[in-house]
Amino acid sequence: MNFRTSVVASIVTALFLGGSAVAQERLAFGATNSQSAHYAYFAALSQIVNTTYPEKYQASVVETGATVDNLKRMSRSQLDLGLVTTSTLYQAYNGTKEFEGRPIESKLLWAYSLAPQDVITLRDQGYETLADLEGQRMGPGMRGSSTETTSEEVFELFGIKPDWVRGTNAELANAIKDGRAVGFVKSAVGTQFEPPRVCRRLQLLRDWSHDEENSAV
Template sequence: MGRRRGRGRASALFCGGAFAALLALPAGAETLTLGATNATSSHYQVAVGMAQAIEKGNPGTTVTVVETGASVDNVRRLARGEIDLGLVAGDVFVQAKNGTGQFEGKPVADLVALYPYDDSIINIAVRVDSGITDLNGLTGKNFTPGIRGSGGELLVTQSFNLLGIKPRYIYGTVNDAIEGVGNNQLVGYSKYAAASRVDATLRELMTKVDMRILGFNKEQQEKVLAKIPGVSFVTIPVGFIKDNPAFATPSVPIVYATRLSLMNDATAKKIAHAIDQNRQILISVWPQLKDYDFKKSLLETVEIGIAVHPGALAHWKSAQ
């Protein structure tokens, strides 16, 4: 169901037992490596929950959660066979599979989804005292577009390139962005967040700095939709954060993906089944998943060009 491999410098969290317990596993025990995201992200915490859910549904299997640079980094690791499954944003998935964008001429043709777990939006947040009230105002300003190698960074920089918006990009970790915005070295930053609640990093910033979330106007939305596959737009209502008007922003499904050459049908079906049957573990980390329809969301991803592993699809089609 998986392979044992050294992971070089990658940091890893062994879920379900210490290293000594791993050594004590019986012959034939299986190991999977799951590529998550930056350890400061709430997505990393739910990745740990996923590992626990997969282990619970597959006794004898150990899942290693690896901190990564998120979507783009995970696809590249999948292409090199360094991980067995990983977090991938929908737009990154489509570009990687088709060999466009950052994957121009280097398609990962057998990339397939196992299960979805979120529809994320982009929060493009700036200090109110920066005076910036629209995206064009970011040109020439110090701005962090996301963790380098993440789906959020790719989507924001691609969108801004299309729209002729040219910030002075400053790269670093999420913590670097929070610190930079807090001490006024950056006018703002962007990252993926849930549409149903204010992101934890933004909540932290708003304890000391008044913030504003910027949106895309209709013309900007049309340009992005025409050129970047796998993306839709949602309108977030007035008051999402204090005194903020309604704003339209990109929305993408987030899936965990693998490759057909890395995972057989039986393994994919077991993983999908384990996530489905043990979703309470995920809900305990992310309460908003209580009302998330995994099956419906998985089947809808096909409509935007996200292929699903046949083994996983067999489970989701029969799931209640």
């Protein structure tokens, strides 16, 4: 089974340091879903910190709902630093959109990847344009992520109103499998849709079991 992708927007994925965070012996790095390539990046980052400063820091990766979730956790001092997209970081810093009246003091450490957002639908459903998704059940992205927020804003800008289905990436994939959604929006890494196993999961979702997929990838 095949699917098609359409690039909706390109945003920069970055690292953000919460203004209230204080260097401690234990550091919590907020990442995203554990199946994402971005999570692997943070796992490697924590390993570098632990190897370079073994007597000073013990860093660990926390699986989260990505940008928006990370920002909220950092504002509560539950994370020391984390993944964000620069568009949402701007909103949080200035107290706009979802952060209206609740700005989060922030410091951008560095940007490490472009993150285009792909609209994924099953090819055999016959969707050709974004306008075809009007009224259709679609996942805007993982719940609590910047992808979710940006997807809603972009579709609103185009005057298109899908029937949004909320959930984690796994829940959205299951929604496609069960026919409860026709597709979803997923951030990529660089210029490629990621991770490859997610592509294969979508392509073969209705034919393979989870165990078969894991053994084949």
